[in-house]
Each structure stands twice: as C-alpha cells, then as structure tokens.
Amino acid sequence: MTIPFDNSYARLPDRFYSRVMPATVKAPRHIRINAPLASQLHIDPAWLGSAEGLGMLCGNAIVPGSEPLAQAYAGHQFGGFVPQLGDGRAILLGEVIDTENRRRDIQLKGSGRTAFSRGGDGKAALGPALREYLVSEAMHALGVPTTRALGVVSTGEEVLRQDGLLAGAVFTRVAGSHLRVGTFQYFAAREDVDALRLLTDYALRRHYPGAVESKNPALALLGSVASAQAALIAQWMGLGFIHGVMNTDNSSISGETIDYGPCAFIDAFHPQCAFSAIDRNGRYAWANQPGIAQWNLTRLAEALLPLISTDEDAAVHQAKTSLEAFLPQFGRHYHRVFGDKLGLNSEPQAGERERAFIQTTLDLLAAQRVDFTLFFSHLTRHAAGEDTSSLSAMFSDVSALNPWLAAWREITANHPRLEAMKAANPVLIPRNHRIEQAIQAAYGNDFAPFHRLAEAWQHPFEYRQEYADLQAAPTPHEVVRQTFCGT
Numbered sequence: 001m002t003i004p005f006d007n008s009y010a011r012l013p014d015r016f017y018s019r020v021m022p023a024t025v026k027a028p029r030h031i032r033i034n035a036p037l038a039s040q041l042h043i044d045p046a047w048l049g050s051a052e053g054l055g056m057l058c059g060n061a062i063v064p065g066s067e068p069l070a071q072a073y074a075g076h077q078f079g080g081f082v083p084q085l086g087d088g089r090a091i092l093l094g095e096v097i098d099t100e101n102r103r104r105d106i107q108l109k110g111s112g113r114t115a116f117s118r119g120g121d122g123k124a125a126l127g128p129a130l131r132e133y134l135v136s137e138a139m140h141a142l143g144v145p146t147t148r149a150l151g152v153v154s155t156g157e158e159v160l161r162q163d164g165l166l167a168g169a170v171f172t173r174v175a176g177s178h179l180r181v182g183t184f185q186y187f188a189a190r191e192d193v194d195a196l197r198l199l200t201d202y203a204l205r206r207h208y209p210g211a212v213e214s215k216n217p218a219l220a221l222l223g224s225v226a227s228a229q230a231a232l233i234a235q236w237m238g239l240g241f242i243h244g245v246m247n248t249d250n251s252s253i254s255g256e257t258i259d260y261g262p263c264a265f266i267d268a269f270h271p272q273c274a275f276s277a278i279d280r281n282g283r284y285a286w287a288n289q290p291g292i293a294q295w296n297l298t299r300l301a302e303a304l305l306p307l308i309s310t311d312e313d314a315a316v317h318q319a320k321t322s323l324e325a326f327l328p329q330f331g332r333h334y335h336r337v338f339g340d341k342l343g344l345n346s347e348p349q350a351g352e353r354e355r356a357f358i359q360t361t362l363d364l365l366a367a368q369r370v371d372f373t374l375f376f377s378h379l380t381r382h383a384a385g386e387d388t389s390s391l392s393a394m395f396s397d398v399s400a401l402n403p404w405l406a407a408w409r410e411i412t413a414n415h416p417r418l419e420a421m422k423a424a425n426p427v428l429i430p431r432n433h434r435i436e437q438a439i440q441a442a443y444g445n446d447f448a449p450f451h452r453l454a455e456a457w458q459h460p461f462e463y464r465q466e467y468a469d470l471q472a473a474p475t476p477h478e479v480v481r482q483t484f485c486g487t
C-alpha cells in the first residue's frame with residue numbers, strides 16, 4: 001500500500017516548520033478507523049486496519065512519501081500574545097489530494113515531542129483523543145466545516161496528567177489545512193514580510209483560489225477568511241456549540257472548526273453558557289463567539305498590514321473597512337440559521353420582525369433554561385402535526401409558552417417551513433454527558449459506548465428508536481458543568 005502523498009507545506013522555507021519523527025510506542029492497538037474518510041483520501045481502509053496501517057497511525061512507521069514536520073505558529077491565548085506556540089504535540093505526516101480534488105493534511109496528534117513542545121510531553125491521553133474523534137465526526141455529520149478523524153489508536157503507554165496516569169492514544173486528524181490566524185502572527189511578530197507574502201499566496205491558492213489574482217491579495221485573504229468564519233460561527237450557534245478555546249491559534253484560515261479541546265454543546269440554554277475550566281471569565285461563552293471571531297480577524301488584519309499597503313494609514317483604513325463587514329455578514333447567516341430552525345418564511349426571513357422574534361425565542365429559552373436541542377426538535381415535530389405536549393413538558397412555567405406559540409403561528413402564517421426545520425434541527429447532538437460516559441468506560445477498557453456514539457452521531461437528523469436515550473437531556477446527576485483540555 002502506498003499513500004499518494006503530495007506535500008506542499010514541506011516545500012515552503014525551513015523557517016515555517018521543524019522536521020521531526022514521531023515517537024515510537026510500545027503496544028499500539030486500533031480503536032477505530034474511519035473507512036469512508038480513508039477511501040476519500042485514496043487510502044485503502046483494509047490497509048489502514050492492518051498492522052501496517054496501525055504502524056502509521058501510531059507513529060511507529062513512516063509511509064513512503066510522508067515528510068513529517070511540526071508547523072510553527074504563534075497566537076493570542078485568552079487575549080495574551082504568545083510569539084511562539086507551534087505543533088507541540090502534533091506532527092504533519094503530509095498531504096494528499098482527495099477524491100474531490102481537495103488538498104488535505106494528515107496529521108498525528110499525540111505522537112511525541114517536537115521543537116515546539118516547550119514543557120509538554122507531546123503525547124495525548126485517551127479521553128481527549130476519543131472526544132475529538134466523536135465531536136469532529138459529529139460536527140461533520142451535522143454539516144459544519146470541520147477537521148476530521150481518520151483514526152484513533154491506543155499506545156499501550158501511560159501519560160501523566162492532572163488526574164494521574166492515563167492511558168495514551170494517538171489521534172489522526174485530517175484538515176483542509178492547519179493554517180491558523182496564529183501562523184500569520186508568527187511571522188508578523190518576527191517582521192518577516194517575505195514569509196507573510198509566501199504564506200498569503202499559499203493560503204489563497206489552497207483555500208480561496210478565486211482570489212489569487214486579486215489586486216490586493218492580503219486584503220482578499222482577510223475578506224475570504226472573514227466570510228468563512230462568519231458562516232462557521234453562525235452554524236456553531238445554531239447547534240448550541242461552544243468552541244471553548246477560540247484563541248487565534250485555534251482560528252482556522254480555511255474556516256474549519258479546529259481544536260476540540262474543551263468544547264461543549266449547550267443543554268439548558270443560556271447565552272452566557274461556558275463550560276471550559278480554563279475560561280474562567282466566560283470569554284468564549286456561546287453568545288460571545290461572533291465578537292471573538294471578529295477580534296481574532298482583527299489580529300489577522302494586523303499581521304497582514306504590511307502586505308495590504310506600504311502606507312500604514314492606508315493599510316489600516318482598508319483593513320478596518322474590510323473588518324466592518326464581518327458582523328453584518330455574520331448577522332445574515334445567523335438569522336438565516338435561526339429562521340430555518342423556526343421555519344420562518346424565507347422571504348423576508350431576516351426582516352425586522354423575524355429578527356425580533358428570534359431574539360424573543362432565545363430569551364424565552366434562557367428564562368426557563370429550556371434544553372436547546374430538544375426545544376427545536378420538539379417544535380419540528382409539532383410543525384409536522386404532533387400536539388404540543390412534548391414542548392409544554394419542557395417549560396416549568398407553561399404560561400409563557402402559549403403566547404410564544406401564538407406568535408410563532410402568526411409569524412409563520414400557520415405554515416412553518418417544515419423541510420427547513422427538519423434539516424436545521426438535529427435530533428441528536430454530542431451531549432457532553434454521553435461523551436464523558438463513553439470516555440470513562442474506555443478508560444475501563446470498554447469501548448462499546450464510544451463506538452455506539454460514533455455510529456449514532458453519523459445520522460444526527462434521523463429519529464431512531466435504538467438511540468432514543470441519546471436524545472434526552474442529562475439528568476441533574478449526569479450534567480457536565482465543566483470541560484477540560486486534558487492536555
């Protein structure tokens with residue numbers, strides 16, 4: 001078996017990365033491989049599931065054509081700038097052109113130290129690896145641009161974390177690229193304008209080829225990334241997804257969701273909901289995500305200034321004008337997403353009245369801490385003809401629901417767009433407590449719950465009796481209040 005590696009990042013100058021070999025591990029074992037994704041990457045799933053495939057997935061074997069390297073990047077973490085971060089526990093094996101002619105990175109996560117590891121061990125514990133597998137694949141099934149999971153293997157070794165010694169794992173991530181806002185910041189911090197120019201050209205060719213020939217490539221890149229992020233964040237919010245660590249190094253140039261550390265899905269709705277244990281001030285709370293995305297894009301703009309214009313004032317002016325388009329653009333996506341969730345009429349779906357109604361709806365959910373996903377899926381079932389009993393059951397004070405329902409019937413003229421609602425309102429989301437339960441079972445060597453979730457969450461819009469338990473909100477005893485990076 002050969003993998004048709006076609007590496008482009010390794011052709012960039014040396015200062016973009018550091019070459020490194022993955023660490024070898026003692027007793028690797030497959031946990032799960034993603035056969036459809038493998039096929040898309042021209043990798044034979046049977047090979048991936050063989051001893052040779054295991055060798056690649058755990059880092060013990062280097063497949064011909066692979067040129068392992070760790071990428072350099074910087075980033076603002078919780079608002080503070082760190083001039084050097086980089087792949088401290090990730091190693092890019094190389095790139096392939098997939099069956100749809102898209103260039104994709106194949107990267108190991110947790111395969112040992114690199115030049116960017118600082119104090120870390122470069123390894124991954126089983127829990128975070130399984131978590132990333134489940135959530136990134138669920139996000140894909142939910143229709144959200146995201147990095148993917150090609151496989152996860154256990155290493156037979158242990159890693160030391162806050163909770164003590166934990167089973168180790170290597171996760172294989174596939175991405176449109178791993179270019180981040182922080183990649184640009186890395187070179188801007190070093191005043192390396194040549195590198196910035198190369199990187200801009202590289203990013204445009206890879207992600208926004210239509211803009212390569214534009215008069216001002218850096219400005220075109222900024223606008224393209226902003227558009228992709230505007231659409232992405234609106235999708236997150238429509239699913240009650242909280243990324244949890246929207247640092248600029250976790251903000252992707254391609255507009256994919258990247259880095260599933262302490263992310264979480266809202267159960268009982270509140271706009272200021274935040275789960276991450278390291279996000280003490282709720283900087284990355286659900287409702288703050290568009291503002292943070294704009295803040296991150298402003299950091300990208302700053303990095304690109306010397307390319308936008310040699311006249312600094314002119315560069316700042318052009319960048320500002322470009323950035324001002326972000327929030328209105330996000331707003332259009334957001335109102336379309338929620339207009340679909342509520343089945344509002346598409347013309348004019350985001351009129352003044354519709355916008356106000358969306359806000360009223362969210363206020364109602366927040367006031368009674370209603371389960372976000374269940375509310376919209378029950379509303380969809382009601383739109384399809386069921387009575388309102390399942391909706392009413394979610395409200396502690398039903399007197400507030402009835403006027404809301406009357407207003408909803410009026411604004412939809414009694415004809416909510418049912419197909420739009422079905423496509424926008426999943427029955428299943430990766431509930432935090434289910435993930436935790438599966439991880440705990442896996443640490444006890446029972447992988448059945450993990451595999452069951454991976455299967456169930458491939459079809460999040462389908463109602464299936466066998467997964468009825470996965471629809472339910474957590475019981476008070478099951479609620480997960482905090483999530484952890486686990487690094």
Ligand code: AMP
Nearest residue numbers: 085086087088089117120121122123487
């Ligand atoms: P993250 O919070 O996952 O975005 O990671 C932030 C930075 O810490 C990145 O540069 C990572 O490569 C690095 N890092 C996280 N965990 C480890 C680890 N176990 N060993 C080495 N570096 C790490």
Ligand code: MG
Nearest residue numbers: 249250258259
């Ligand atoms: Mg990261």
